[in-house]
Amino acid sequence: MMKDIATPQRTKEILNKYGFSFKKSLGQNFLIDTNILRNIVDAANITERTGVIEVGPGIGALTEQLAKRAKKVVSFEIDQRLLPVLKDTLSPYDNVSIIHSDVLKANIQEVIDEQFKDVEDLMVVANLPYYVTTPILMKLLEGHLPIRGIVVMIQAEVADRIAAKPGSKEYGALSIAAQYYATAEKVMTVPATVFVPQPRVDSAVLRLNIREEPAVNVEDETYFFKVFHACFANRRKTILNNLVHNLGPKEKKQEIEAALQEADVDPKRRGETLSLEEFAKLSDALLKRLA
Numbered sequence: 001m002m003k004d005i006a007t008p009q010r011t012k013e014i015l016n017k018y019g020f021s022f023k024k025s026l027g028q029n030f031l032i033d034t035n036i037l038r039n040i041v042d043a044a045n046i047t048e049r050t051g052v053i054e055v056g057p058g059i060g061a062l063t064e065q066l067a068k069r070a071k072k073v074v075s076f077e078i079d080q081r082l083l084p085v086l087k088d089t090l091s092p093y094d095n096v097s098i099i100h101s102d103v104l105k106a107n108i109q110e111v112i113d114e115q116f117k118d119v120e121d122l123m124v125v126a127n128l129p130y131y132v133t134t135p136i137l138m139k140l141l142e143g144h145l146p147i148r149g150i151v152v153m154i155q156a157e158v159a160d161r162i163a164a165k166p167g168s169k170e171y172g173a174l175s176i177a178a179q180y181y182a183t184a185e186k187v188m189t190v191p192a193t194v195f196v197p198q199p200r201v202d203s204a205v206l207r208l209n210i211r212e213e214p215a216v217n218v219e220d221e222t223y224f225f226k227v228f229h230a231c232f233a234n235r236r237k238t239i240l241n242n243l244v245h246n247l248g249p250k251e252k253k254q255e256i257e258a259a260l261q262e263a264d265v266d267p268k269r270r271g272e273t274l275s276l277e278e279f280a281k282l283s284d285a286l287l288k289r290l291a
């Protein structure tokens with residue numbers, strides 16, 4: 001029996017065999033701990049009927065553990081140098097497809113339609129490249145994809161921001177954007193020692209369970225996103241000041257004040273104290289007056 005890819009020794013052998021050098025610019029930090037991988041796969045509740053989309057397979061450490069449990073795994077890898085490596089390391093598994101593509105440019109819905117006709121449910125599972133964590137997560141969430149959830153290794157600090165509750169210092173536009181589409185929880189924190197090379201930041205596994213319906217009802221989703229982003233443009237400013245300076249024409253101050261009153265939000269509050277429900281009410285009240 002071949003040893004798992006994610007052991008320090010086998011990883012070293014694979015890297016040496018192919019003379020592979022890490023590209024920092026591509027966020028290449030590979031996992032070398034099978035226990036952590038098992039925890040990630042467990043957190044995703046994968047069965048033999050589950051389809052999995054992976055971002056960035058690297059040399060296949062996580063892909064292998066997913067392939068052992070899932071019906072099918074499709075992985076997007078941007079680095080062409082890894083294609084021959086993956087062909088070799090994943091040769092024992094006939095349920096894995098590698099797509100050579102930047103996931104941010106890929107048509108994920110099309111891939112789902114083509115590759116996952118016969119699965120019962122669909123999960124995204126990945127050890128993400130940290131330089132593009134937020135754009136990748138937002139693409140997956142905003143794409144209205146037919147996925148049950150997302151389990152990802154990301155920077156601990158970003159996991160904290162995504163899962164943050166109103167009133168905490170981590171709570172901001174990213175928390176609201178993610179929690180609009182999904183419930184978010186930090187599953188575990190992970191030490192840098194389980195990666196080669198070791199990242200300079202702490203890491204964590206985050207689970208997002210996609211909601212059947214968004215958390216709140218709004219008249220206009222795009223406007224709602226504009227409103228809460230404006231409210232966090234300057235964290236030290238009050239909600240009124242942020243809206244006046246970052247949402248619409250400044251001469252609309254009176255309309256903004258009226259909208260805050262209608263939504264029952266004190267203009268002196270700061271964005272970090274508002275719940276999703278309050279942002280939704282405020283967005284609809286502003287839309288009536290400003291849009």
Ligand code: SAM
Pocket residue numbers: 026027028029030031032055056057058059060061062063076077078079082101102103104126127128129130132
């Ligand atoms: N899954 C492997 C593991 O856990 O050992 C590797 C994870 S490593 C943190 C991130 C991987 O994402 C690398 O293989 C990198 O080449 C790839 N990657 C970086 N940017 C990407 C992008 N925009 N689209 C797809 N893959 C990307």
